Amino acid sequence: MPHIQLLSPRLANQIAAGEVVERPASVVKELVENALDAGAGRVDVEVEQGGAKLIRVRDDGSGIEEQDLPLALSRHATSKIASLDDLEAVASLGFRGEALASISSVSRLTLTSRTAAQEAASRVEVEGRDMDARISPAAHPVGTTVEVRDLFFNTPARRKFLRTEKTEFNHVDECVRRQALSRFDAGFTLRHNQRVVQSLRPAESPVDKERRIGALCGQQFIDNAVLIDAEATGLRLWGWVALPTFSRSQADLQYFFVNGRVIRDRLVAHAVRQAYRDVLYNNRHPAFVLYLEVDPATVDVNVHPTKHEVRFRDGRLVHDFIFRTLHKALADVRPDDHLRGAVAQSFGRENAAMQQPSVAGPGTAAGAWSGQPAGLDSGQPPTHTNAFGGQYSGQSQPQQEWHASDQMAFYNSLNAGGGVDNGSRQASAGMAEAIPTPPTDGDEEPPLGYAIAQLHGIYILAQGRAGLIVVDMHAAHERITYERMKRALAEQDLKSQPLLVPLSVAVSQKEAALAESHGEDLQQLGLQVERIGPETLAVRQVPALLRGADAEQLIRDVLADLIEHGQSDRVEAVTHELLGTMACHGSVRANRQLTIPEMNSLLRDMEATERSGQCNHGRPTWTLVTLSELDKLFLRGR
Numbered sequence: 001m002p003h004i005q006l007l008s009p010r011l012a013n014q015i016a017a018g019e020v021v022e023r024p025a026s027v028v029k030e031l032v033e034n035a036l037d038a039g040a041g042r043v044d045v046e047v048e049q050g051g052a053k054l055i056r057v058r059d060d061g062s063g064i065e066e067q068d069l070p071l072a073l074s075r076h077a078t079s080k081i082a083s084l085d086d087l088e089a090v091a092s093l094g095f096r097g098e099a100l101a102s103i104s105s106v107s108r109l110t111l112t113s114r115t116a117a118q119e120a121a122s123r124v125e126v127e128g129r130d131m132d133a134r135i136s137p138a139a140h141p142v143g144t145t146v147e148v149r150d151l152f153f154n155t156p157a158r159r160k161f162l163r164t165e166k167t168e169f170n171h172v173d174e175c176v177r178r179q180a181l182s183r184f185d186a187g188f189t190l191r192h193n194q195r196v197v198q199s200l201r202p203a204e205s206p207v208d209k210e211r212r213i214g215a216l217c218g219q220q221f222i223d224n225a226v227l228i229d230a231e232a233t234g235l236r237l238w239g240w241v242a243l244p245t246f247s248r249s250q251a252d253l254q255y256f257f258v259n260g261r262v263i264r265d266r267l268v269a270h271a272v273r274q275a276y277r278d279v280l281y282n283n284r285h286p287a288f289v290l291y292l293e294v295d296p297a298t299v300d301v302n303v304h305p306t307k308h309e310v311r312f313r314d315g316r317l318v319h320d321f322i323f324r325t326l327h328k329a330l331a332d333v334r335p336d337d338h339l340r341g342a343v344a345q346s347f348g349r350e351n352a353a354m355q356q357p358s359v360a361g362p363g364t365a366a367g368a369w370s371g372q373p374a375g376l377d378s379g380q381p382p383t384h385t386n387a388f389g390g391q392y393s394g395q396s397q398p399q400q401e402w403h404a405s406d407q408m409a410f411y412n413s414l415n416a417g418g419g420v421d422n423g424s425r426q427a428s429a430g431m432a433e434a435i436p437t438p439p440t441d442g443d444e445e446p447p448l449g450y451a452i453a454q455l456h457g458i459y460i461l462a463q464g465r466a467g468l469i470v471v472d473m474h475a476a477h478e479r480i481t482y483e484r485m486k487r488a489l490a491e492q493d494l495k496s497q498p499l500l501v502p503l504s505v506a507v508s509q510k511e512a513a514l515a516e517s518h519g520e521d522l523q524q525l526g527l528q529v530e531r532i533g534p535e536t537l538a539v540r541q542v543p544a545l546l547r548g549a550d551a552e553q554l555i556r557d558v559l560a561d562l563i564e565h566g567q568s569d570r571v572e573a574v575t576h577e578l579l580g581t582m583a584c585h586g587s588v589r590a591n592r593q594l595t596i597p598e599m600n601s602l603l604r605d606m607e608a609t610e611r612s613g614q615c616n617h618g619r620p621t622w623t624l625v626t627l628s629e630l631d632k633l634f635l636r637g638r
Helices: 010-022 024-038 066-070 097-102 157-160 165-181 208-218 219-223 267-275 315-331 335-347 350-355 404-415 422-432 471-490 509-517 519-524 551-565 571-586 598-606 627-633
Strands: 042-048 055-058 108-114 121-127 134-138 141-151 189-192 195-200 227-231 235-242 256-259 288-293 383-385 391-393 450-456 459-464 467-472 496-506 527-533 536-544 622-626
Touching: 010 097, 024 042, 024 055, 024 097, 024 141, 024 622, 066 108, 066 121, 066 134, 097 108, 141 165, 165 189, 165 195, 165 208, 165 256, 195 208, 208 219, 219 227, 219 235, 219 288, 235 315, 256 267, 267 288, 267 315, 267 551, 288 315, 315 551, 335 459, 335 598, 450 598, 459 598, 467 471, 467 598, 467 627, 471 571, 471 598, 496 527, 496 551, 509 519, 509 527, 509 536, 509 551, 536 551, 551 622, 622 627
Parallel strands: 042 189, 256 288
Antiparallel strands: 042 055, 055 141, 108 121, 108 141, 121 134, 189 195, 227 235, 235 288, 383 391, 450 459, 459 467, 467 622, 496 536, 527 536
16 A cells, blocks of 8 residues: 555545536536625626536625635635534535635636725636636626636546536526525526526515516416415424426426525425325326525534535424425315416416405415414304315305205215115205306305206316316215315324234344334334344234234334334325225215205315315316316407
8 A cells, every 4th residue: 555645735626526516507506605605686697508618607795805815715714614613503505615626626717806895806816727826906896706617627537427518507507596596685697608598686575586486487386386484393484385286297396495505305305295195196296495494503504515415403393394384285275276376377367366366375475374274264254064074154155055954865875885865866856957146246156166067977067257167076075085084083093903913023123123212103103013032023003994904014114214204104194095995985976966056065065175176196176177268269359
């Protein structure tokens, strides 16, 4: 072995650059974060040839004094932290003091800056070849401009790994998009080959913030998003979550920020995925832009060179808070929220707001969910219980009345899986011809309108002010039944059933120790597990509802969750899957003829049921064909 020797500053910086500078977008990220840390209210980013030829970032921040310019390009030199206490509560985006040194070691870098106290600006230049800083006077307003030319000019092997110009610029564009989403108070401009790609003004008001979200994530996202804002135990979560009907085939519209820093975290991803579990179809992915605010001392941002990962001091608390907030917000979404998004897309957001001013829907600040349970306002109209046990507003009662006995007889037969009672059918036959009269402009109307017909025994056709509403009656009744069963189960303790013969499960020592230390947690899930050997567990009790499930696989999955996330919702997931199957078999089937009152009762139940926009499998339960869409079909207005 050769003798131990110190690395040269140039080689040390190039090694560090391998961690920090992966591609041009990495350079843009570091420079923009420095600009924001300097208090910039405006950040201009210009790149050429995808950033391989030129990256220029200009800001109007506080600037750097002339004597500090050489230090700015030195490794581990920073003004953002000075002690271990600062490191344990980092509030800035950057803090390591090695980004500029790493970038300058693999490029030709020029930094020009001026502070408010200086009469003239100064420039420092350095090339990766010799790393000698050259300072000269310059003309520049208060702020800083960093130019990075010929990235990887002195490391040809790294340059060969760069992709096409289009691909590299797409990464730069995504980087600027994330920074613009993280800081509404700053304006951003992005140019590529002298062409303006993004131009965003500072967004202070809620409307301006929504405009920025729409510009960066698409107007369709903001039209189908619910604004949330909740606080608890020193945590605050706010932002926009898309309705389940606005899902994606890829996880390409998911932005999560912790104290303004964009992160990718498995704990956060699991909490969000768990909140959407009941309403997403197959392998679809939710869309969201969310901001978590926590005490900087409770989160460690120094766990990865790119600072994309963080570690929470109390990960379980954060996970539960994110899950509960999103789960409640999605549960509170009702058909009127979906309708508002659809109307906004069809007629324009301002037109939709005029049509339904009283609806707190997606894409509007007035529709923010603040963690307050719905229906507690003293100004709310009285509620009434319908055939499914749900409640609807007294203002949204159908104008057509029918006998409760006929209604109950019908739905009792549905829940029992039998046919419709002939007596109740005859009693309601006379009312089947009487279709409720749609309200006039001055009257209140239920979100899903009033039923007018049934199509092929499968779909309910309802007339609303926005247009034609088509409901899949089986999918809708399935969700209603499923939610009722979940509520009934939640109101009772999860009952356990002893196994006649305890099940022996071979596990690793780590899993056995975990099961032993989490005995109480497992007991709350209805599982009684004992450690009977170094690598052996005995399962003595399982939840009564899951007595036919694979107990060994269930235990392994629960332990895997505990190792990965510190908790497990596996039992709840399997239980809900079983309830979903039972609800599917116990719901109204196709080709069952319904009367108008029966259809209206189903519509009112949908309006009162959580997550009624999707069935248990994530498929939509209803859709809207707006009047403008119908006009287009028949070429009206031409």
